[in-house]
Amino acid sequence: MITRRGLRPGREQTVSETILADWWRGCVIYQVYPRSYQDTSGDGIGDLRGVIRRLDHIASLGVDAIWLSPFFKSPMADFGYDVSDFCDVDPMFGTLSDFDELVELAHARGLKIIIDQVISHSSDQHSWFRESRSSRDNAKADWYIWADPKPDGTAPNNWLSIFGGPAWEWDTVRRQYYMHNFLASQPDLNFHNPDLQNAILDTVRFWLDRGVDGFRLDTVNFYVHDKHLRDNPPLSKNAEDGNFMGVDAPDTNPYGFQDHLYDKSQPENIVFLQRLRALLDEYEGRTTVGEVGDGRRSLKTVAAYTNGGDKLHMCYTFDMLGGEFSAEHFRRSIANFQSVVQDGWVCWAFSNHDVERHVSRWMRDGDDPEHLARFAISMLSSFRGSICLYQGEELGLEEAQIAFEDLTDPYGIRFWPAYKGRDGCRTPMVWEKDAAHAGFSDAPRTWLPVPESHLRQAVDQQDHLSGSLLNHYRQTLAFRKSHACLVDGPMAFLETNGDVLAFIRGEGHERLLFVFNLGREPVEWTPSSDLQIAEILRMPGFAPGHEGGTVMLEGLDVFCARLV
Template sequence: MSNTDLDWWRGAVIYQIYPRSFMDANNDGIGDLAGITQKLPYIASLGVDAIWLSPFFTSPMKDFGYDVSDYCDVDPIFGTLDDFDALIGTAHELGIKVIIDQVLNHTSDQHPWFKDSRSSRDSEKSDWYIWQDAKPDGTVPNNWLSVFGGPAWHWDSRRRQYYLHNFLDSQPDLNFHNEEVVNALLDAVKFWLDRGVDGFRLDTANYFYHDLELRDNPPKQEIVEGSIGVSLDNPYGYQLHLYDKSRPENIPFLQRLRSLLDQYPGTTTVGEVGCDFSLKTMSEYTQGNDKLHMCYSFDLLTHDNTMTHIHNTMTTIEEGLGTGWPCWSMSNHDVERVASRWNHGTANPAKSKVYMAMLLSLRGSVCLYQGEELGLPEAELEFEQLVDPFGINFWPEFKGRDGCRTPFPWENTDTAGFSENPSPWLPVADSHKPLSVSEQEGDRHSVLHAYRDFLHVRKHHSALISGDIEFLYTDAEVLVFTRKDENEYLLIGVNVGDQDHIVPIADHQVQDIILPEGFLSTRFENGRLPLPPNSIYLGAIQP
């Protein structure tokens, strides 16, 4: 295997699939692995390099798979290990890599490990989780908070102690300070490597270790709404999380994990990092080629869609990244869909196209969330339709994550071609049906065709995949930058606003690269780059 093959992940485009909502092959109303396999040719047609599967492991589904009760098996609602093997085989035949989620920070409270741990203070796995006595007055051990609201400690009457949970109280945190826990988790990772996976997306990759002294987190000096993807309706956003996550002990564990993956050439990792200093953490976790291959943060998952914010985020990570590598995402299964979040609540196909072209032109790898290529807006649900515990807890100020998890629209029909079951696990959004794959396939100017076209253009320009980046101009609506490698030198201009802009580009001779039909593009004119509203420019700078 050549070095190029080993580094396929650098500049790769990874398509995230939320299995419950992608395709239901057995018509029980819930998406499954066989359904994903059935639709892999569609994914291949997009021109992506890999898929990332959100959890499909055995789980009581209190948090829809992010509460794992068996790391080494498939939950029956998604199929079997044979179904997974078939998915891997078909994906590889189509030239698609397969990345799967690993939820290592916590398990379900139904996992055999936790059942043993809570049974007795003298049990074999008594310290596999983080147990602590109450304070003398019976209150919780410290001020740490759960992302899902309230204290991060839950009282267990059997052990007469509290256990730590950064998320739901049915998701107890594992004790990474216990070497047996680390070894067991690495064995689970190896299980999937031996089945042929090409990499892992690490859920909450900066949460693994906690402060052994259990010191209280200090309050934030400045609270910025949405700065870490949690609204201020939730008290979690009022703390500076110094001691419950992003601990220095994380680094040696990531090095052990990387050492394991290095035994399987061509595999990769992408870590999710959510904290108040996420760009700094991304740099620490990806530098040196001995930890994570790449990380992504919440910095592009906020409501700030200004090009100033994009520029500041990119320059901050570039200045501190060193040998590390970033991965960027505008949407995922935990946040409001970007078509609504960045378009004032309504779908706007022209803006969806230009945001996509911008994302795919930045330096780094890219994660696209299912339905992003259709320009899907957030689904509007009533309270009675919610199943997400996060949304139920914080309604109505925060409506939860169900709106980005509704069934994928394949056809403009009642159940959108997702299932023959008339009552899928979440309702099909009426606003999604006219944006279905079948509808957009017939429209040469659709968002779907624009994604497909630009992804194929990108594959023919190595500078867009791995070249260096330099920013030439930015304001709230316009971003102009270059990408350069040993083969080519490209000029990229983006205008996400509704007004014309003209940007002077001195000292460069530029040859226009004509973009496919369906994009609003422009032409370079005598040292000036005119950028109409919602337009993208791509040109080759001449030597």
């Protein structure tokens, strides 16, 4: 018997219980953006009862958990990432009773529930902020980041908002500036204040007590700022850094011109993450996955946040959410993680609600987008780490083209036309090709339009076709689960030629060889003589050649074999 720290006093945990507690290692998470998943109220906006209605679809994919993007009370200036009540459901999404039913029904299907914790900032409509701005000496006066102007009346320093302009907004009541990393209506919370930390942890406990299995921590490295408010230096011209949102466009967004040494990723954040982990360890089988946007320092930050077993369980970065698609890029991203993050864990993703869908990012002239989508999920499912899928990618949805008059994303509206924002990846799910709004809603108008180009990929067009992309996803995730080495086994890269990615997963009695041709032309690859193939395993949807010890791959092709 082994013991596990953090259990309720007087308890020891068996090996089997430890496996259950560590369900998140190697798990598959399915991200649901509730606004765009299923509308049941007829207002053109998805809701929690819509997620309940589609639980069987999610379960059929073979995923382990659902990540729910924010559904909390909010004025929706940033579509729920501006929270006005951390402990309630916004009426447009339903009620707390709806959420409780969702948790219960998901658990009955073997699905965990992970919710988005947006705690680096709040809405300016939150009661905390209203009190904080009312005077300089109230009980919550220091719960947000307030600072006096410079003698000439300008902002306290040069920090920038990701959504454009300075990261400071003048408040006429306190006659001070407050900090906001995003919209001016999203003031940043002051994590240097222990009372604020306690209040935030109370909101986390609220959801733990309701049965949630984990938290996706939005902008987890943004919690703590430099107390001295020092200016950020300019980013070195030869440094590889990009805009936090995963859009590498420094010419479009001046946020990318700075080296963000002082407005995020401060060492004091570690102490809060330890407090957060201690709280989660009071409950069994809970997890955290942190979103780290820290440019070229992301891996160092991930290592600091996940090592030692006393902070976050896992993190993800934006390494694979950009436009680069090459064997060298994926090899470098994974190898760097494995060398820097010694005892931490990663969650890889190719798409989410903040970036252009990966089929559109990576497609070249002449590509079949469905074949590229098949190749991508086969590759992602073979990587070491947990993986996250974004709703609609199982259908092969491409980025939607949204007219300016239909834009809702403040980020896209601010930087149009060079950057079109995030609406293109947030359009409604397509369930039924011939139904109104593809079965998403029976409202006269939906919050974002359903693209005509998505209709042929609707769930009802793919569900019962054995060769569809949807069923390829199901088969590929089943393949991943059928091999224990793909859940938690080691990963070792092999020497290759051209745009070929080759590696071994596992050790001991189960070692699998994977070879991916990321190029568009046929290639041959011969493994070293010490690698003996015991059995060729057919990855769903792929049948490459193998003759005389040489692997023959078409463009965007996959080879898999069990080694002796």
